[in-house]
Amino acid sequence: MVTRIVVDPVTRIEGHLRVEAMLDDDNRIREALSSGTMWRGIEVILQGRDPRDAWAFAQRICGVCTTVHALASVRCVENAIGVTVPKVAEIVRNIMYLTQLVQDHVIHFYHLHALDWVDIVSALSADPKATAELAQKVSPHWPKSSEGYFRDTAATVKKFVDSGQLGLFANAYWGHPAYKLPPEANLMAVAHYLEALAWQKELVKIHTVFGGKNPHPSYLVGGVPCSIDLQSDTAINIERLELVRSKILEARDIVEQLYVPDLLAIASFYKDWAAIGEGVGNYMAYGDVPQNGIADVAAFRFPRGAILGKNLGEVLEVDPTNSDEILEEVGRSWYRYPDGKTALHPWDGHTEAHYTGPKPPYDHLDENGAYSWLKTPRWKGHAVEVGPLARMLVGYATGRPEFKEVVDSALGRLGVPASALFSTLGRTAARGLESQLAVGWLQDEFDRLIEALKNGENSTANTTKWSPDSWPNDCKGFGFAEAPRGALGHWIHIQDGKIANYQCVVPTTWNASPKDAQGRPGPYESALIGTPMADPKQPVEILRTIHSFDPCLACASH
Amino acid sequence: MATSPILSPSLTTYELLRQHGVSRRQFLSFCAMTAASLGLDAKEVPRVVSALETKPRLPVVWLHGLECTCCSESFLRSSHPIAQDIVLNMISLDYDDTLQAAAGHQVEQIRKDLVERAKRGEAEYVLAVEGNAPTRDGGVYCTVAGETFLDVLRETAAHAKFVIAWGSCASNGCVQAAAPNPTGAKPVHECITGKPIVKVPGCPPIAEVMTGLLTYVLTFGRLPELDRIGRPKMFYRQRLHDKCLRRSFFDAGQFVESWDDEGAHKGWCLYKMGCRGPTTYNSCATFKWNGGVSWPIGSGHGCIGCSEEHFWDDGPFYERLANVHLPGIETTPQTIGVTLAAAAGAGIAAHLAGLAIQRARSKSQAATEKANTNSEMEV
Amino acid sequence: MDVLAQSRRRRLYEPVLVWQWPIRIFHWVFASAITVLFVTGIYITHPISNATGEAGGLSRMATVRTIHFTAAAVFTIAFFWRVAWFFLGNRYARSGFPQLWLPSWWRSFLRQAWNYLRHDYRDVHLGHNALAGLSYVIVPVLGGAFMMGTGFAMYGESNPGGFWDSLCGWIRPLLGGSFRTHTAHHLVAWFFLVFVIVHVYLVLMNGTQQKNGLISSMISGRKFRRIEDSQRTENDDGQGA
Numbered sequence A: 001m002v003t004r005i006v007v008d009p010v011t012r013i014e015g016h017l018r019v020e021a022m023l024d025d026d027n028r029i030r031e032a033l034s035s036g037t038m039w040r041g042i043e044v045i046l047q048g049r050d051p052r053d054a055w056a057f058a059q060r061i062c063g064v065c066t067t068v069h070a071l072a073s074v075r076c077v078e079n080a081i082g083v084t085v086p087k088v089a090e091i092v093r094n095i096m097y098l099t100q101l102v103q104d105h106v107i108h109f110y111h112l113h114a115l116d117w118v119d120i121v122s123a124l125s126a127d128p129k130a131t132a133e134l135a136q137k138v139s140p141h142w143p144k145s146s147e148g149y150f151r152d153t154a155a156t157v158k159k160f161v162d163s164g165q166l167g168l169f170a171n172a173y174w175g176h177p178a179y180k181l182p183p184e185a186n187l188m189a190v191a192h193y194l195e196a197l198a199w200q201k202e203l204v205k206i207h208t209v210f211g212g213k214n215p216h217p218s219y220l221v222g223g224v225p226c227s228i229d230l231q232s233d234t235a236i237n238i239e240r241l242e243l244v245r246s247k248i249l250e251a252r253d254i255v256e257q258l259y260v261p262d263l264l265a266i267a268s269f270y271k272d273w274a275a276i277g278e279g280v281g282n283y284m285a286y287g288d289v290p291q292n293g294i295a296d297v298a299a300f301r302f303p304r305g306a307i308l309g310k311n312l313g314e315v316l317e318v319d320p321t322n323s324d325e326i327l328e329e330v331g332r333s334w335y336r337y338p339d340g341k342t343a344l345h346p347w348d349g350h351t352e353a354h355y356t357g358p359k360p361p362y363d364h365l366d367e368n369g370a371y372s373w374l375k376t377p378r379w380k381g382h383a384v385e386v387g388p389l390a391r392m393l394v395g396y397a398t399g400r401p402e403f404k405e406v407v408d409s410a411l412g413r414l415g416v417p418a419s420a421l422f423s424t425l426g427r428t429a430a431r432g433l434e435s436q437l438a439v440g441w442l443q444d445e446f447d448r449l450i451e452a453l454k455n456g457e458n459s460t461a462n463t464t465k466w467s468p469d470s471w472p473n474d475c476k477g478f479g480f481a482e483a484p485r486g487a488l489g490h491w492i493h494i495q496d497g498k499i500a501n502y503q504c505v506v507p508t509t510w511n512a513s514p515k516d517a518q519g520r521p522g523p524y525e526s527a528l529i530g531t532p533m534a535d536p537k538q539p540v541e542i543l544r545t546i547h548s549f550d551p552c553l554a555c556a557s558h
Numbered sequence B: 001m002a003t004s005p006i007l008s009p010s011l012t013t014y015e016l017l018r019q020h021g022v023s024r025r026q027f028l029s030f031c032a033m034t035a036a037s038l039g040l041d042a043k044e045v046p047r048v049v050s051a052l053e054t055k056p057r058l059p060v061v062w063l064h065g066l067e068c069t070c071c072s073e074s075f076l077r078s079s080h081p082i083a084q085d086i087v088l089n090m091i092s093l094d095y096d097d098t099l100q101a102a103a104g105h106q107v108e109q110i111r112k113d114l115v116e117r118a119k120r121g122e123a124e125y126v127l128a129v130e131g132n133a134p135t136r137d138g139g140v141y142c143t144v145a146g147e148t149f150l151d152v153l154r155e156t157a158a159h160a161k162f163v164i165a166w167g168s169c170a171s172n173g174c175v176q177a178a179a180p181n182p183t184g185a186k187p188v189h190e191c192i193t194g195k196p197i198v199k200v201p202g203c204p205p206i207a208e209v210m211t212g213l214l215t216y217v218l219t220f221g222r223l224p225e226l227d228r229i230g231r232p233k234m235f236y237r238q239r240l241h242d243k244c245l246r247r248s249f250f251d252a253g254q255f256v257e258s259w260d261d262e263g264a265h266k267g268w269c270l271y272k273m274g275c276r277g278p279t280t281y282n283s284c285a286t287f288k289w290n291g292g293v294s295w296p297i298g299s300g301h302g303c304i305g306c307s308e309e310h311f312w313d314d315g316p317f318y319e320r321l322a323n324v325h326l327p328g329i330e331t332t333p334q335t336i337g338v339t340l341a342a343a344a345g346a347g348i349a350a351h352l353a354g355l356a357i358q359r360a361r362s363k364s365q366a367a368t369e370k371a372n373t374n375s376e377m378e379v
Numbered sequence C: 001m002d003v004l005a006q007s008r009r010r011r012l013y014e015p016v017l018v019w020q021w022p023i024r025i026f027h028w029v030f031a032s033a034i035t036v037l038f039v040t041g042i043y044i045t046h047p048i049s050n051a052t053g054e055a056g057g058l059s060r061m062a063t064v065r066t067i068h069f070t071a072a073a074v075f076t077i078a079f080f081w082r083v084a085w086f087f088l089g090n091r092y093a094r095s096g097f098p099q100l101w102l103p104s105w106w107r108s109f110l111r112q113a114w115n116y117l118r119h120d121y122r123d124v125h126l127g128h129n130a131l132a133g134l135s136y137v138i139v140p141v142l143g144g145a146f147m148m149g150t151g152f153a154m155y156g157e158s159n160p161g162g163f164w165d166s167l168c169g170w171i172r173p174l175l176g177g178s179f180r181t182h183t184a185h186h187l188v189a190w191f192f193l194v195f196v197i198v199h200v201y202l203v204l205m206n207g208t209q210q211k212n213g214l215i216s217s218m219i220s221g222r223k224f225r226r227i228e229d230s231q232r233t234e235n236d237d238g239q240g241a
């Protein structure tokens, strides 16, 4: 008999995700449905508006990956109207982008993902002294690893648990056999959960300097809205830049001495998850962090490309503006296309809600019908996974030395082969490894900024195309960002200075998409297939694999 | 408000802070800071101290509807008190799908149990809502565990002590309620009735405004004074424009005219770049963002009015005044005005032309008559 | 001067005090206030940048706003002054009032509109005609009330909880918030411009086409009526046909 389990809400994610899984007799997942259960219609709302305002609307697609939609948005408008941003603006955008990437990854690891691997209750029985020793071994340079520190943490946890008000930690799967960390590792992770929570608010101050606030900093078509002027006390000056620099240094410490060591330490207990959760085996990245203008794709720090069938021997070219490459289907989604069309390139995309699911309250979705507010994007007909793993693989397969270095070193430390990357564990590890690259790049971008300022370059905005009168009457643009969760694309069609069409295909749309016309499942659905469940009533295994993608459903359906 | 003892034996904020390695002295200075951030007198500090020392943690249910989760993200950025202190020491965040350890049935069970116990008078909780509810098509645009968010919201609100509407989504509708509002999204106060609602608008609200509200409630055991539309006066009393550091340039008539121009470098006023500071009520200019680092206007972009109702539909953001939407046309108030004035001018011209024609006609008529008489005379 | 003509005129026309001094004062004060309000108001929306000098020593925008607020105070006083004179003044002070419920008013209104369209200025009124009366109620009276309401609602914003905010602050949420209040205030400002254009045109037109001293009446207070006209009362004050 097939058991069907439902996880709704999937928690510790952004937005509303529902997973239904059909289990075989041996409690292995045979088939899974990934369903986004919320839709707001931002693409529809954007129609008819001033393209220069679009970034603010698009940014509200998500407050967790806040900024990347704004970035993709200004890029698509700039692409459409034909304006290039000054070098300094490009660098500032890179700094903001990388800041977001690192902050989001650290939060994901400690606050959204860790509890899949870390048993808080087990931490109660940890010996603070042994924990201190473990922590010092894992990360010799991290300053807060004293016995007293862990004793305090343990006491906090104990009192918290004793209070009977378990809050966020109530009703979870503590004691589940899938938890494998020794108590000391659990205690260390709990302490770092709190450290990371206290720290994450610091890094985003970089956004506050350049964009005035975080979440949702300000952006600008044609550049960035802040002026940089070392002789002014009302523009970004040396004091502001020092603040940025100090936050970059802190980020470096957190990633190199807390995040990556914890990640590898925890991963070493869960190597079996290197064989679970592979997914579709196809990967795609648009690339990002331009060094020489947005048009020079070859100079991006994150390269662009696709890998099919786990073949690291070949990186395929990706052209998101080619109407044969990226198509979105709605056959299994609650939308409808005009004239019986089944798949559309985003420039011709269409968003019209058409709910055909069960009437709420409901118990099950219909696996044979439409079952999600996500559309189904496909690249050249393939379901592809996007995200940190895709980026690391594309970088690795392209042969970029810095990618090879971090990946090979991690594989070596864990003692696993490269094939381990195609897994739940690989996905989670890739996120940490790319954070390592990102903090290095943050430093580099900051240095480039200072270098440019030394050379007297400080223009932050190109206003030649500010006025809609200077735009073509009819133009189309594509903008992108390698969002924390993967390749993000915005496609705009501008007519008479107004948005005629705006379409977003978002990382989580790729990853959490429902099946396509050929019945091929999306990456979440594929990755769950074959997963053994210890106790179907406590679906921690589902959470592990799903969380390894870092779902964002507000993004996905928008 | 939760003045009666709540549930099982639980720790007070003070005890938890102590456990957290905080000394009594640090605790007192924490209380003083908290009091200051609430704009309280020094003599109120003991009250904060005693509140935090003796009250058990306040159970909070935090629901997410149509939203972007950025209000949660903002909350986590609070610097005084820090989010960790709130979640571990001040409130008991009993339900929050963004951060909750449990998932699926287990997490819904928590909410249902709490509502059930509150219904029986055995528990109390505060409902915090981030996002809002779609109301069109039976609410299918947002469901949680197969139920519509609208139902979840109503059910949870029914037994809450009071409701906090976090952010512009919950307070005003925000982006998904912008025209044409495809999902029929409605802010909290339009979805539930009969409960005190505190609106904390902003997209997102400032972290310290969010945590400050909670601290106030915990300290004084009551809601703060609200303004006409339900916002805490202590955070939304004044316009940004009246507290803006560029205000002297506004008064002087010194404006940024173009991005990154000389005025921008000199910190001049962003009024002509569309700044909504003159019409926006929020604490950005005073508290600033992310621990006081900066705020949108401080970093060179005008305010887009993110804490105001309708701000999405009051664009374009870079124009001084909103476009006016008339059936079939979207135009600016100036265009309407100038068009009307021109039409009046044209009407007058036409009217005068009419007079001229009339005159000319009667003249020529007179002339013909005269000519006729003349010719008669000639005959 | 032609003595004969003068004596003929004296015979045919007699002066009537139509506009008592409070109306005349009101008129010119009000007209000046509106002119200043419109100009400063549009300037507030589209200020000209002052690119020189130091902020502390300059106050161009502040000055313009102060002028706007001063004119607004004058406007407001004049407005209520005129409202009072509606009750206290002579019959002409109430003339032209749109009695929308009276068919006779509508007849008179349509006839006036028709006459204007075909340049027939033979109907002479001592008070306001129905069309004029309606236009005064729509723009200066209702529009004026709107401008005062929204204006003081905005004025009160800089001192929340203060007198003006307490008195008029409720208007902002009613209109959908502060920003929409500004937009509405700005939009209605243009209706004043349209009113002034049409009003001045019709006054000049009537004044030149009719020989009853219309234009000078807002200064002297007197209009002239033909002796035989005094027998007919219908058009005197708009209360009749």
Ligand code: HEM
Pocket: C023, C026, C027, C030, C031, C032, C034, C035, C082, C093, C126, C127, C128, C129, C132, C136, C140, C196, C199, C200, C203, C204, C214, C215, C217, C218
């Ligand atoms: C800003 C410009 C002006 C405004 C707002 C304005 C407003 C008004 C108002 C409200 C009335 C009604 C008076 C009452 O019943 O209290 C009126 C009447 C009148 N105004 Fe003006 N006025 C303006 C300019 C002028 C000018 C420039 C003239 C002269 C050339 C003028 C001549 C008159 C006359 C003759 C009347 C009486 C008309 C009648 O019998 O219906 N006005 N005006």
Ligand code: HEM
Pocket: B278, B320, B321, C034, C037, C038, C040, C041, C042, C044, C045, C046, C065, C068, C069, C072, C073, C075, C076, C144, C147, C148, C150, C151, C152, C154, C155, C182, C183, C185, C186, C188, C189, C190, C192
């Ligand atoms: C016929 C009468 C009036 C006209 C034509 C007029 C016109 C205008 C215009 C065009 C604006 C610019 C709107 C904007 O861009 O925000 C404005 C602003 C304003 N007006 Fe008036 N107004 C009138 C009466 C009043 C009155 C009676 C008040 C009462 C105090 C008032 C107070 C204000 C205020 C406070 C502002 C906003 C100034 C600012 O934002 O700096 N106005 N007015």
Ligand code: NFV
Pocket: A014, A061, A062, A063, A064, A065, A066, A068, A069, A483, A484, A485, A486, A488, A506, A507, A508, A509, A551, A552, A553, A554, A555, A556
């Ligand atoms: N998926 C997604 Fe995002 C990201 N990363 C957006 O582009 O999270 Ni909200």
Ligand code: SF4
Pocket: A060, A063, B067, B068, B069, B070, B071, B130, B131, B166, B167, B168, B169, B170, B174, B175, B202, B203, B204, B205
């Ligand atoms: S109010 Fe704004 S920031 Fe908050 S959830 Fe809504 S869209 Fe996001």
Ligand code: SF4
Pocket: B240, B241, B242, B244, B245, B246, B247, B248, B250, B268, B269, B270, B271, B275, B276, B277, B278, B297, B303
């Ligand atoms: S920048 Fe904005 S808030 Fe500041 S003074 Fe200018 S208009 Fe007002």
Ligand code: F3S
Pocket: A213, B202, B203, B240, B280, B282, B284, B295, B296, B297, B302, B303, B304, B305, B306, B307
């Ligand atoms: S856009 Fe929002 S964050 Fe403050 S400055 Fe304006 S209210």
Ligand SMILES: [Mg+2]
Pocket: A043, A375, A503, A504, A505, A506, A558
């Ligand atoms: Mg889309």
